[in-house]
Amino acid sequence: MKKFQQRPGFQLVAHKLALDPGAEGSRRLMSHTGAARAAYNWAVGWVTATWWQRGAEQSYGIGEDRLTPWRDFSLYALRKAFNEAKHTDPRFSSWWEENSKEAYNTGLANASAAFTNYAKSKSGKRKGRKMGIPRFKTLRRARRTCRFTTGVIRIEAGGRHITLPRLGTIRLHEHRPDLVALVEAGELRILSATVRLEHERWFVSLQVxxxxxxxxxxxxxxxxxxDLGVRALAVYADSDGTTAEEPNPRHLDAALKQLRRTSRTVSRRQGPDRRTGQKASKRWEKANTARNKVHHRVANLRADTIHKLTTRLAAEYGTVVVEDLNVAGMLLNRRLARQIADAAFGEIRRQLTYKTAQRGSRLIVADRWYPSSKTCSGCGVAKAKLPLGVRVFACDHCGLVLDRDDNAALNLAALAARNTGTGSGRRPGPPPTRSRSLVEPTRRPAPPAPAARRGRGGQVAQPCRTSGRQKRETVLKPKPSSSGDETDLPGRNARNTESCCGSRQRNYPGRVRDKTQANSAAAGDRLIRAGAIVFFVGAVATLVTVAPFLLGTTPFPTFMFGLSMLMGVGFLVAGAGVLRSVAEGRRQARAATAAE
Structure with missing residues (x-):
C-alpha cells in the first residue's frame, strides 16, 4: 500500500460538523456504529480464544510443539478471517450486507491497535501506563463511532448536505459553503470522515x-x-512588560446547583443494575438525559472559552511560553481538584501547540521545575519557599512588590527572550546562573560589625536585628567536587543562620534540643492547670458538704476524708508543675548566660 505523503504548503486539519440526520438517517448511523462494535468484539474473542486454549492445554501437560498455534492480530489477518466468518457466523450472516465494509473495518482496526498496544506495553516497548488485555465493548458503555476512508465522501453544492458511503446524503446542521469553495479551488481535499454520537447528537469529523x-x-x-491558574484562567505578560489576565468563568461551579437537582432526580428513578440484570426505566432514561444536557452545556461553554483564548494568543504573538504543569499531581489536591479540572490546563496547551504551528509561531514549554513564581522578575533572585496562600510576591533583595501571577508571567516572557532571542525581556543583564536548589538570601545582607568575634567552625557573631543580641552566622566554604572544580553548593552538615530570637531554621543541630525544652515547659504548664482544676473541684465539693454541718443541720459527713484527699492530690500536682516550670526557667537562664 502506498504511504500517504502530504503535499508541500498543505496541512492536515479537521473540520467537525453537526448533523441533522432525521429518523431514517439516525437508524442507519446506529446500524453502522453497532456493526463496528460487533466486529471489534468478534476480533477480541477470536484472538483471545487461542490464548485460553493454549493455557488449558499447558495445564494438561501437552508439549509446546503440540499446542494450538497463535493467531495473528494484524489488520490484514483480522480482515481475512472476518471475511471468511461473516458468511457462516450466525451473528453476522443475516445482516452484514446492510452496512458499509468501512464499518467492520473500523472495529477490526481498533482491535488490531488494542492488541498491538498491549503486546508493546507488556514487552516494555510502549511508554506510559501498562495496557491490559483488550476487553469486550458493551452496548451501553461503548462509544458509537465509525470511520470512512474509501467511497464517496463529499460536501454537496450549496454546503447544506454531506454524502457518505452507504449512508447517502445527510443534512448538515450549519451552512458551510466555504468548504465547497475551497474544494472547488483545489485548496482542500477530504481524506476521511468519522461519524460519532456525542452529547446526544451526531457529528462528522472531516480529516482534510x-x-x-x-x-x-x-x-x-x-x-x-x-501563567495558568484557578483564580484567573490565564495571566499573560509580553516581553514589553505589559500584563493582562483572562478571567476564569467557572462554568462547572455555575452549573452545580442544577446538577445537584438533576442528580437527585436520577437517583430516585429505577436505574440499570448489572448484577441483577435489571434494565433502566423510561423515567430514569429521561432524567439521565436531562442531567447529561447540563454536562454537555458546561463542556461546550468551556471549549468555547478556551478556543477564543488560544486563538487570540496565537494570532497576536510570535512566541508563546507555557509551563509544563503536572496536572495529574495537581488533581490529587482534593480542595482544588474540581477547579483545576474545570480550567482544562492540558487542553489549553494542546490547542496552543497546533494553532501556533499553523501560523508559523514558536511554542516554548518551560521546564516543570522552573521556579517562575518564586523568582523575582526584576533581579532574578529566587525565594526558597513561596506558599500557595501568598498571592503577593515581595522580593527581599531588590524590594519589588507585585502579584505572584504577574511575576510568573513576566519570568516566562523573559525565559523566551533568553532562549530564543525573541523580544527585549524585562530583566537587565545576563540570566542568573544559580540553581533553584540554592537557598537565596531573604533580605539584603548587612555589613559585618567591626568588633565581630569569631566562634568555632568559622562562625561570625553579629547583632540580631530583632533583639539586638549577638547571633552566629555560618560562613559556607566551597566544597570540592569529584571533578576537582569548586562548587557553591552548601555541604551536608552546613547550618543556616541561627537567630537568638528563637526563630525556626532548617538544618540547625540544636533544633531537637529546643524542641525538647519547649515540650518540657508545656508539660509543666499542663500540670499546673490540671492541679488547679482538681483543687478547685475539691474545694467546691468540700464547701457544699461542710455548709450544712456548720449550720448545725446535719452531723459531720464521713466522706469528708475523700474530699480532703482530692484536695491534697490537687496540691501535689500543682506543686509538681510549679517545680518543673521553675527548673526549666533556671535551665534557660543558664543557657542564655553561657551563650553571652
Missing amino acids: EQRLQAGPARRPDTAVGI
Whole structure:
C-alpha cells in the first residue's frame, strides 16, 4: 500500500460538523456504529480464544510443539478471517450486507491497535501506563463511532448536505459553503470522515489536507508568557512588560446547583443494575438525559472559552511560553481538584501547540521545575519557599512588590527572550546562573560589625536585628567536587543562620534540643492547670458538704476524708508543675548566660 505523503504548503486539519440526520438517517448511523462494535468484539474473542486454549492445554501437560498455534492480530489477518466468518457466523450472516465494509473495518482496526498496544506495553516497548488485555465493548458503555476512508465522501453544492458511503446524503446542521469553495479551488481535499454520537447528537469529523490562509502573528517579534491558574484562567505578560489576565468563568461551579437537582432526580428513578440484570426505566432514561444536557452545556461553554483564548494568543504573538504543569499531581489536591479540572490546563496547551504551528509561531514549554513564581522578575533572585496562600510576591533583595501571577508571567516572557532571542525581556543583564536548589538570601545582607568575634567552625557573631543580641552566622566554604572544580553548593552538615530570637531554621543541630525544652515547659504548664482544676473541684465539693454541718443541720459527713484527699492530690500536682516550670526557667537562664 502506498504511504500517504502530504503535499508541500498543505496541512492536515479537521473540520467537525453537526448533523441533522432525521429518523431514517439516525437508524442507519446506529446500524453502522453497532456493526463496528460487533466486529471489534468478534476480533477480541477470536484472538483471545487461542490464548485460553493454549493455557488449558499447558495445564494438561501437552508439549509446546503440540499446542494450538497463535493467531495473528494484524489488520490484514483480522480482515481475512472476518471475511471468511461473516458468511457462516450466525451473528453476522443475516445482516452484514446492510452496512458499509468501512464499518467492520473500523472495529477490526481498533482491535488490531488494542492488541498491538498491549503486546508493546507488556514487552516494555510502549511508554506510559501498562495496557491490559483488550476487553469486550458493551452496548451501553461503548462509544458509537465509525470511520470512512474509501467511497464517496463529499460536501454537496450549496454546503447544506454531506454524502457518505452507504449512508447517502445527510443534512448538515450549519451552512458551510466555504468548504465547497475551497474544494472547488483545489485548496482542500477530504481524506476521511468519522461519524460519532456525542452529547446526544451526531457529528462528522472531516480529516482534510488544506492550504491554510492564516497569516503570521500580528506581533511576530514579541514573546508572551502565560501563567495558568484557578483564580484567573490565564495571566499573560509580553516581553514589553505589559500584563493582562483572562478571567476564569467557572462554568462547572455555575452549573452545580442544577446538577445537584438533576442528580437527585436520577437517583430516585429505577436505574440499570448489572448484577441483577435489571434494565433502566423510561423515567430514569429521561432524567439521565436531562442531567447529561447540563454536562454537555458546561463542556461546550468551556471549549468555547478556551478556543477564543488560544486563538487570540496565537494570532497576536510570535512566541508563546507555557509551563509544563503536572496536572495529574495537581488533581490529587482534593480542595482544588474540581477547579483545576474545570480550567482544562492540558487542553489549553494542546490547542496552543497546533494553532501556533499553523501560523508559523514558536511554542516554548518551560521546564516543570522552573521556579517562575518564586523568582523575582526584576533581579532574578529566587525565594526558597513561596506558599500557595501568598498571592503577593515581595522580593527581599531588590524590594519589588507585585502579584505572584504577574511575576510568573513576566519570568516566562523573559525565559523566551533568553532562549530564543525573541523580544527585549524585562530583566537587565545576563540570566542568573544559580540553581533553584540554592537557598537565596531573604533580605539584603548587612555589613559585618567591626568588633565581630569569631566562634568555632568559622562562625561570625553579629547583632540580631530583632533583639539586638549577638547571633552566629555560618560562613559556607566551597566544597570540592569529584571533578576537582569548586562548587557553591552548601555541604551536608552546613547550618543556616541561627537567630537568638528563637526563630525556626532548617538544618540547625540544636533544633531537637529546643524542641525538647519547649515540650518540657508545656508539660509543666499542663500540670499546673490540671492541679488547679482538681483543687478547685475539691474545694467546691468540700464547701457544699461542710455548709450544712456548720449550720448545725446535719452531723459531720464521713466522706469528708475523700474530699480532703482530692484536695491534697490537687496540691501535689500543682506543686509538681510549679517545680518543673521553675527548673526549666533556671535551665534557660543558664543557657542564655553561657551563650553571652
